[in-house]
Amino acid sequence: MSDTIPMPIPIVGYLELADPPHLNVAVCTNCAAYYFDRRDACASCFGTSFATKPVATTGTLETFTVVEVAAPGVAVPYVAGVVDCDGISVRANIVDVEPNTAGVRFGMPLQLTTFDIGTDDEGRTAVGFGFRPVASGEDAR
Template sequence: MPIVGYLILTDPPHLAVTTCADCAAYYFDRRDACASCFGTAFETKAVPSTGTLETFTVVEVAAPGVPVPYIAGVVDCGGISVRANVVNIEPTVAAVRLGMPLRLTTFPIGEDDEGTMAIGFGFEPIPGGKDN
């Protein structure tokens, strides 16, 4: 079960955005009206599964039970900004670079009492990837 509705668990997994047919504003959730132009016609489109890191922070303090440190970032995926954790990398400023190429990855988060696994997503470095 995806942790958010815009994580599509096909092969390969991808994210999907709701795009306003009138002004092209995008949203990572369902909309009845566009917040930019008040349009009511929408399309769904796939978000590219690779991108570059636009900005990030190393989170050192979090809610109880949330392991720290971790990297919270914004990834530019073909002009669509995605807020996500950067995973599978040492969570230090020295290990992470602005502009580094990343790809979408999924991972299990936990299981409920009925055995349904929650699946989350993040972005990981592309091995051998060059900065843009």
């Protein structure tokens, strides 16, 4: 048995666990449409050339819903939202908030955050992402 700790594994391919963690999008070099994760062709112009672009780690909450019913094993309630990160819409859970309409507001400034989801029998930890409110006095950009 090895004493080395396995590297954490991002839950999605577009989550980069660098310092600081960030998301990446594939941007069509022909029409600038963006996609999370790998693409073979652009749905907008059918182009096949893409560049990778980091997504801003801060943004504002554009819309949200409080999820009260979910699949078995998924803790509820939680807040699912769409965050505008400098023109790129990111769908993610909003964390570190009260999961009700009083704890969340449209336009609230948010910051990307990562968290451990679980660890397998070999010690590999899966890492997910969400957005948390920017603390009072914290730099939002």
